[in-house]
Amino acid sequence: MGARKLEELLVWRLGCELSDRVSDIIALPAVERACKLREQLADAADSVTGNIAEGFGRYRPREFAVFARYAKASAFEIRAHVQEAHKHKLIDVDTFTETSSLARRTAIALIHLIRYLENCPPDGPPREDEPNA
Numbered sequence: 001m002g003a004r005k006l007e008e009l010l011v012w013r014l015g016c017e018l019s020d021r022v023s024d025i026i027a028l029p030a031v032e033r034a035c036k037l038r039e040q041l042a043d044a045a046d047s048v049t050g051n052i053a054e055g056f057g058r059y060r061p062r063e064f065a066v067f068a069r070y071a072k073a074s075a076f077e078i079r080a081h082v083q084e085a086h087k088h089k090l091i092d093v094d095t096f097t098e099t100s101s102l103a104r105r106t107a108i109a110l111i112h113l114i115r116y117l118e119n120c121p122p123d124g125p126p127r128e129d130e131p132n133a
Contacts, residue, residue: 006056011113014106015052015071019045021099022078030090037090041081047074048106061120068117072110079103 003009022045025031026038048071055067079100086096 006053009052009056011068011071011106011109012049012052014102014109015049018075018078018102018106019049021102025082025085025091025095025099028091031085034090037081037085041078044074044077044081047071060123061117062122065114065117068110068114072107072114075103075107075110
């Protein structure tokens, strides 16, 4: 049986944790001064959770998979930005390693979700919160 609430999804919980981690990073003084990097990190983190939520709200597995792909790409984007931040000594190695690992874990969970969604019937199972279910 599939998730009935967004909060039941592991990818959602991982995305929220990643977003919280990015919020901590962009609050660091060195990163705060790097305006473009700060904005890119914030946008990518918002994109992960936003696309997971939007896809979940689409009800149909194939539509959800499209948004899960966008979220996955944003998780990879976060990995690239924290690598750049570490290279320029804006964040320490522990922050880089932990955030990169969490972004990777989120992306892997999204890959599994995408595979699952691609193998579901086109209309998916009926959900309680769907009109006419």
